Amino acid sequence: MVSxxxxxxxxxxxxxxxxxxxxxxxxxxxxxxxxxxWHKIAxxxxxxxxxxxxxxxxxxxxxxxxxxxxKVPLPKYRKVGESNIxxxxxxxxxxxx
Numbered sequence: 001m002v003s004x005x006x007x008x009x010x011x012x013x014x015x016x017x018x019x020x021x022x023x024x025x026x027x028x029x030x031x032x033x034x035x036x037x038w039h040k041i042a043x044x045x046x047x048x049x050x051x052x053x054x055x056x057x058x059x060x061x062x063x064x065x066x067x068x069x070x071k072v073p074l075p076k077y078r079k080v081g082e083s084n085i086x087x088x089x090x091x092x093x094x095x096x097x
Contacts, residue, residue: 015056019045023056 026041038050
């Protein structure tokens with residue numbers, strides 16, 4: 001996936017997966033007590049302004065709140081040892097042709 005459409009209502013900006021990862025890593029480095037936090041994060045992400053970084057943070061907080069409140073269903077993960085191969089594919093593999 002090349003870009004990540006932000007899920008916050010009325011969001012029109014798109015960040016690449018790389019920018020999103022840089023943003024998340026920068027948040028871990030610069031906490032709320034850091035002087036010029038948004039400027040430093042924007043510099044790390046690159047190609048963004050302080051305002052865009054603040055907006056991305058608001059979107060992240062909104063997404064987390066939605067997940068924690070149960071508004072977003074958790075994905076159905078495969079069980080340990082479970083295969084991606086369907087039953088039909090398994091039957092076809094076992095055929096001796």
